[in-house]
Amino acid sequence: MKIYLFIVSLFFCGITYSQTSVTGSVKDSKNEPIPGANVKVIGDTSGTVTDADGNFSLSTTKKPPFELEVTSVGFGVKKVNVTSNNQKIAVTLADEETKLDEIVISASRTPERIRESPVTIERMTLRDIKNTTSPTFYEGLENLKEVHFNTSSFNFKSINTRGFATVANTRFMQLVDGMDNSSPALNFNLGNLIGLSDLDVHSVELLPGASSALYGANAFNGILFMNSKNPFEFQGISTYIKRGITNHEVAGTNEFLDFGLRAAWAFTPHFAAKANFTYMRATEWIAADDRDVNGGLVGHANNRNYDGLNFFGDEVSNFLSNVGTISRDGYREQDLNDNEINNLKFDASIHVRPWATSSNQYWKDTEIIAQHKVGLGNTVYQGGSRYALRNFFMSQTRAEIKHKNFFIRGYVSAEDAGDSYDMRFAAININRRAKTDVQWFTDYATAYLQSQIGLGFNGGQADAFARGFATNNITTVPGFPGANPLGLTPLLNGQAQFQPGTPEFVNALADVRSSADVSNGALFKDQSRIWHSDWNYNLRDHISFADIQVGGSFRTYVLDSQGTIFTDFDGPIRYDEYGLYTQFQKKFMEDRLKLTASIRYDKSELFDGQFSPRVSFVYSAGERKNHNFRASFQTGFRNPTTQDLFIGLNVGPRALVGSAASNLTRYSETINVSNAGVLEGNPSTVTLNGVNAYGLSYTSESVQKFLQTQNTNDLATVQQTPLVKPEQVKAFELGYKSRINGFDIDINGYFNIYNDFMSGARVVVPFYGLAGNDITNQANINAINAISRGDRRTYDLYTNTTAVINSYGVGLGLVKKVYKDFELSASYNWAAFDYDETVDPAFRPMFNTPEHRAKFGINNDNLFKNFGFGINGRWWSEYEWTSTFADGTIPSTFVLDAQMSYAIPSIKSVIKLTGSNIGSNDYLQVIGAGRVGQIYTLGITINP
Structure with a gap:
């Protein structure tokens, strides 16, 4: 309580500080306004961005004279002198590519140039969104050098950065206006199914590495920030409609529709509101892989025990x-499903600036926000099985107070599985x-x-x-x-x-589809929720020698699947976790060396607390400080997810059993024994629970080998599968950013050491006998007979490997503006991992990342008057895919996307033609999912 009183007192202490206000406009050489330009006070962390008309307003505690630095993508840097309070300035930026001077916030929770970021960061700006060659901005993220997609469905794409990810990427966090938009039940984000409209995106920032020190347990292998436009600064009614076709080897040629509408208005200086509506409809990338799951011949005519992948x-x-x-x-x-997918998103928010016209400059920009978001529709999700998500619904409701020095945010995420079922x-x-x-x-x-x-x-x-x-x-x-x-x-x-x-x-x-009992139905229910609150306070107005922040978060999980996913058949399962952090940042050596140090403590009621420290150095060399070297070290951790802990799901050939101690006895199933087993005197049914699953068993790999060889020596026994606990990572990263002879260069290298890496263990429990391979022991003989006859149950369990996992990689990005307005970009990523397989032969790493990836882009949004175009290509090498659903090889692939656009300034509109996967065959990103086909769209966007 004393801590909170101290923080509140700090809020009010700020009232006594005098402020300097500056307003103005930013335009290009053609006298056109530049929206989204960054305006920053040199020597201070104060800054802002221009609105849709290129106007800005900011306040700072610095007293005149001082300098402003104005930057925007595609333009040179401009410095402006401020000599008096309430000064109005007009800035004209010259054309020049300056991506390294863009302002980002996510890396340190404070505004800083991207070249000074202590960690690798990728960014998508308003210009990038406008010029994307993909049907939507979200799909355009795949052209960022650190991003690889795992596509489960036409409208369900999962971001993968630095590996160890399936469709359910629980090591990656996605924030929309500060809200974690992961599924409350599944603990991973659902792509952009409840994200932002293309019309409402202001900026996108991606941190591909560990970010636990500031953002907690789930920001383990990367974090994506999607920030929307503020209605005070981006007003008016905007709309788009895209019509087109999709082409697919299995699904054929089908119609595609995407429509969006945004309305925003500042009614007074104190009150603004906005609303967004989008609707997308298409035909699924139909999954039709007929390969046998166990590697046998295809079809029952060739394989009596055929089990086709799809x-x-x-x-x-x-x-x-x-x-x-x-x-x-x-x-x-x-x-088994209609293969028609759709997604409807709606959000509305009100924004209040109580002191917008007050003479008290400290509180002038304070903003109170209330928002409600919903997303619903149809898609396909692949986990332990293939699930048709039908009429699913997810909502998020947020209340937030924002100030230049602090925010206090609370939100609830709720979902309803609707009519979803296991195919x-x-x-x-x-x-x-x-x-x-x-x-x-x-x-x-x-x-x-x-x-x-x-x-x-x-x-x-x-x-x-x-x-x-x-x-x-x-x-x-x-x-x-x-x-x-x-x-x-x-x-x-x-x-x-x-x-x-x-x-x-x-x-x-x-x-x-109407029954949730797996013995006669396929429906699953889910009405789980997450209650979350977080806060941050920057002490810059009270402590001058360094930039110091403090913050924290609190979260409650409420699992409510009525026993269809979790073992919550007797009522919802609840548990809490919280975190506290602080960060210190200071520049030395004439602002050439920047030190950032932070530490966070997180505690789940189910596990011991975890500390996550981070320290980084950025050194800016050269006369213009344009050679920027960075080095960072941090530790991170990941708590087991709700599925890791409390799942109890029968997926047919296997059952998934969570590893919470209480879950072992909560999960049980009764299974029929074969006639051959009954004839030997065994009961006709057997009841197994989580204690049996985590107890004495055989490894699944050894059972498969034994069934082929009939050699009992091939059977490997598991004495006891350990219960899952948090995993740890030590992350080292080096990087370099610079602009040399017109080239923007970004190089990074990382090395991660994982301990207690969370993994799945697939084991087989015989219905009778005792697991073992001693043919002189009758109990072992009975168990071997049970395995041979199919009197066995396979379980997917949640545990930690005892092996130490190392992952490492290198990324290189180049951007160059060449003849006239042509911009060329290229990137390369190398990613790999290793571990001692003898320590844990049954470990399945699920790295699911190509070792080699290369991407290129050619863009010119002003090829000639009002006409622009762009081309993006990406290639990846062959790699192995492993998951709880199926394993296999993803072949090497090259994908080409392109767009052409024509602007009509008189009606503030752009007509755009896009093509994705042009001239190529359907390609695969997830074993068991449908191959990705081609999408061609023609659309118009009206955006005043």
Whole structure:
């Protein structure tokens, strides 16, 4: 309480400080206003940006005379003398590329030039957004040198920086106007499904490395900041509409629509409001990979236990004596959902500046904001299974007080899964509505054995006949007289498998989508929430020798899936975490050397507290201080996510069991034992829980090898899987930024050391016997028999590897303005990792990042009067993808995007034609997801 009283007293102490106000305008050489230009007081942290008309207003505690520095992308630096209070100035910037002088805030929570940033930082400006070659600004982020996308769906893209990421990138944080827009239940961001409209984006900043020292546990491998336009500074009604087509090898050619509307107005100097609405509709990149999940041959004709990657229902299998393991027929993923995706976003906010016209300059720019955001629609998410998110809904409600020296923010994120369902269980239970598993396998076994005895069939012939009999009640045999030469009677007459598109199939799909019980349905429920508050105070008006900040945050998780995702069948699960931090920043050696030091303490009620220190140095060499060298060291940590702790999810062939101690007994399932196992005296059903899963078991890899070799020595036993705990990273980074002979150069190198790296462990528990490979031990023999017969359960568990993981990489970026207004850019990234595999042979790193990536861009937004164009290309090398859903190889790929634009100044509009993945085949970014096709759009934006 004393700390908070002290902070409040500091707020009011600021009233006694005198202020100097400066207003003005910034224009280019053609007398056109420059929106978004940075205006900074030299020798102070005070600064602002120009509004849509190029106007600005700022206050500072410095007394005249002093200098302002004005910069904007594409223009030279201009310094202006301020000699009196309330001075009005007019600034004209000359054309020159000066990306290194842009002002950023995210790296240190205070305004600073990008070249002085203590860590690697990428930025997308208003100009970049206008000139992006992608359909939206968010997709355009993939052209930043540090970004690689993992595409799960047409409208669900996950940002990957520096590796160790699946679609569910829980090591990366995404903030929209300061709000973490990750899913409350899943703990990772949902792309731009509840983000910003292209019309409302003011700036985007990306920190690709660890940022825990200022932003807490989830900012472990990067953080993205998306900042919207303020209605006081960007007023009017703006709109865009984009129409086009998508082209895809599986989905075909389909229509694409994207529409947006923004309205903002400052009604008085004290009150402003804005609202945004966007709607996008398209056809899904249909996933149709028919490869066998276990690496076997494709199709049941070649593989009795076939389990197709994007076929569902064929996960149900059984071991039959003298036959082997047999799986049921499945359905294509594309038959289990309508493949129509859409996304609607709406947000509205009111902004109040109570003292806008006050003579008290300290409080003059204070702003109070109340905002509500919603996002809803349809998409596909890939985790342990493939999930059709239908009519999902997520909202965020924020209240914030902002001042140049502090902010206090609180918000709540809430979601509703709507009519979302697991496509794997949809297929499994549609099959069961046609014929139960017992009926199907009994019919198969009967037909298989009778065809061998009565017709002399070999194994392949018997399998084909038995599958037709069990799946479709086919009794005829080519070459044998009569409709039923064996006199077989199926256990179920009529249609034994519903065909897609038939009324029976449609009704069965609707039925399973309405039930949340995985034994007969596929629906999952989720109404989870996150309550979050954070604050920051900069002591610059009270302490002059250095820039010092203090801040903190508090968060409450409320998990409410009604037992369909988490083990919250008896009520919501709640837990809290909080954090406190401080940062010290000071310049030495005539402002050439900048030291930044910070430390943060975070505590979750489920784990011990963690300290995250960071220290960095930036040295500006050269007469113009244009050679900027930086070095930083920081530690970071990541708490286990809600899924890591409390998930209890049956995904068919496996079950996901969270690692919280209380979760082990909360999760349980009852499973049928095979006929062969029952004949040996074992019970017909077995009940397993998380204690069994984390207890004595076999590694999944060793079981797969044993099933191929039948050599019991290949079986590896896990005595006990440790419960998950926070992971740690030590991050070292070196960098250099400069402008040499017109080239903007950015080089960085990093080395990360991970301890207690969180990973998944896939284990197999036998239904009976005791896991082991001693063939003289009867309990081990029983367990080996259970494994061979399929009397086993596979679990995906959450734990930490004992191996030390190292990741490292290098990034190089070049930008050069050449003939007239042509801008060329190029970048290269190298990323790799290593660890001692002998320490933990079962560890699955899920790095999922190309070792080599190269990108280039050619842009000219003034090729001739009102006409501009841009081209972006990106290439990555082949790499291995691993995840809880599927593993495989992502091939080397080159992608080319382009745009042409024509401005109509009389109506303040731009007509733009874009093409994505031009002239190339569909490409893959996630094993199990649909390949990415081509998008061509023609749109008009009216933006006064």
